[in-house]
Every structure is written in C-alpha cells, then in structure tokens.
Amino acid sequence: MSLLEFENVNGFYGNSHVLFDLDMTVEQNEVVALLGRNGAGKTTTFRAITGTIPRREGRIEYRGESIARKSVEAISNSGIKLVPEERRIFPTLTVQENLVVARDAASGTPRDIEEMYEIFSVLDDLRENRGQNLSGGEQQMLSIARALVQNPDLLLLDEPTEGLAPVIVEDLTEILEDIVSRDVTVIIAEQNVEFALSLSERAYIIESGENAWDGTIEELRDREDLLEQYLSVGVASD
Numbered sequence: 385m386s387l388l389e390f391e392n393v394n395g396f397y398g399n400s401h402v403l404f405d406l407d408m409t410v411e412q413n414e415v416v417a418l419l420g421r422n423g424a425g426k427t428t429t430f431r432a433i434t435g436t437i438p439r440r441e442g443r444i445e446y447r448g449e450s451i452a453r454k455s456v457e458a459i460s461n462s463g464i465k466l467v468p469e470e471r472r473i474f475p476t477l478t479v480q481e482n483l484v485v486a487r488d489a490a491s492g493t494p495r496d497i498e499e500m501y502e503i504f505s506v507l508d509d510l511r512e513n514r515g516q517n518l519s520g521g522e523q524q525m526l527s528i529a530r531a532l533v534q535n536p537d538l539l540l541l542d543e544p545t546e547g548l549a550p551v552i553v554e555d556l557t558e559i560l561e562d563i564v565s566r567d568v569t570v571i572i573a574e575q576n577v578e579f580a581l582s583l584s585e586r587a588y589i590i591e592s593g594e595n596a597w598d599g600t601i602e603e604l605r606d607r608e609d610l611l612e613q614y615l616s617v618g619v620a621s622d
C-alpha cells in the first residue's frame with residue numbers, strides 16, 4: 385500500500401477549476417519533487433492533500449484510507465504536516481517558545497525539542513531570540529522544525545528555498561537529508577529545480593493543473609527538453 389495516492393483528482397476555487405485529473409503516488413520514506421512553473425498548481429495540490437482547498441474531487445488516499453472528505457484537522461492529526469510558502473512562525477515568541485507551542489499542539493507523540501536543535505544547529509544558538517528577529521533562512525528552519533517536532537509521517541514543503549541565499553539553500557539541503565533519514569516521507573514543491581532534484585528520488589511535473597510528466601530524477605536529468613518546456617531551466621547533469 386502506498387502512503388499517498390491521488391487518482392483523477394480535481395480541485396476548484398469557487399467556479400475556477402484548477403486541478404485536472406491529477407494522478408500521483410508517494411511511497412513511504414520517499415522524497416518526491418513536485419515541479420512546475422509559477423501558478424502550475426503545486427500549492428493547490430498540497431491544499432488538496434491537507435483539505436484546505438475549497439472543493440476537491442477524486443480519489444485521495446492516505447495509508448489506504450480515503451481522506452477526500454476528511455476535515456483539515458483530521459488530516460493533520462493523521463500525520464500530514466504542511467510547511468507553507470509563507471513561513472508560519474509566531475514573530476513575538478522566541479525560537480524555544482515557537483517549538484514548545486508546536487510540540488504541545490501535536491496530536492500524537494511529538495519529537496523531542498532537543499532533537500530539533502540537533503538537526504537545526506543554527507537554531508540552537510538562537511533559542512531565546514524572537515521569531516521576528518530571525519533571518520529569512522532561520523525563519524524557514526524554524527518553520528520546518530515546528531512541523532517536524534509534531535512528528536509527521538508526511539511532510540509537505542512548499543517552496544522552502546524561496547528567497548534564500550544559495551549558501552542557506554546548501555544548509556537546508558543537508559538538513560533535509562538528515563530529516564529524510566529519520567523516517568519522514570517528504571514532498572517538495574519547488575521552482576528551484578536543482579535543489580529539488582538533489583534531494584528527491586522521483587518527480588512529478590505539473591503544468592496548468594495537469595500531470596505533464598513523472599519519473600525518476602535520473603530520467604529527468606537526461607530530459608533537458610522537459611526542464612526547458614515546463615520549468616524554463618537547464619539543469620547540470622552529474
């Protein structure tokens with residue numbers, strides 16, 4: 385049984401139809417990239433998983449059970465956590481307080497806060513700093529740490545590198561490698577293709593809310609045409 389299965393998923397904002405018969409399968413402990421240009425439907429796909437889209441249709445199963453009609457809260461409690469593009473931290477609380485609040489709100493058994501400082505060593509020195517005084521990179525780390533401390537099985541990262549300097553993106557790559565080694569399944573929605581490919585095993589490309597391509601990262605690295613057509617980038621092959 386796959387961890388997450390999407391079959392013929394359609395998504396709507398009011399009268400606006402934005403996801404069209406989307407198919408996607410994610411296995412336990414995989415890292416999957418969700419790629420596509422601005423407005424392709426990556427965030428909306430995440431919203432279809434978390435239940436925050438106004439209307440969704442089709443088969444959406446998590447651990448073999450339909451979540452298509454479950455509430456946002458029930459889906460979150462089942463172990464799916466989203467780190468949204470607009471980093472969600474409490475600006476007036478310290479790093480430590482941000483983590484405590486997240487940990488205490490966990491529905492199941494949370495992870496240990498000290499484990500978060502091990503993974504996100506940059507936060508260790510900033511425990512007493514308020515969220516609002518952190519750099520963009522530090523806020524992104526805290527945002528991911530807040531989701532991770534709740535011990536999710538499936539972590540959805542929406543454009544985690546947006547606005548981050550290349551050196552911070554490198555740090556984030558290492559941190560995510562560490563996270564995936566701790567039994568967390570991850571879907572990364574990104575426009576930074578090199579970052580997404582360096583972490584993932586498989587990718588889905590979506591274009592105008594439809595499946596455009598899916599396959600392994602190895603296959604994708606040989607397909608400059610796809611990268612140019614759907615993502616407007618070339619990618620270094622190694």
Ligand SMILES: Nc1ncnc2c1ncn2[C@@H]1O[C@H](COP(=O)(O)OP(=O)(O)OP(=O)(O)O)[C@@H](O)[C@H]1O
Pocket residue numbers: 397400402420421422423424425426427428429
């Ligand atoms: N709240 C909304 N109401 C109506 N249409 C929306 C809403 N949010 C997104 N859309 C539309 O849905 C489509 C998919 O947007 P979505 O945000 O999912 O794309 P994305 O791939 O995540 O892009 P981005 O990189 O900009 O986040 C776009 O055409 C967008 O204009």
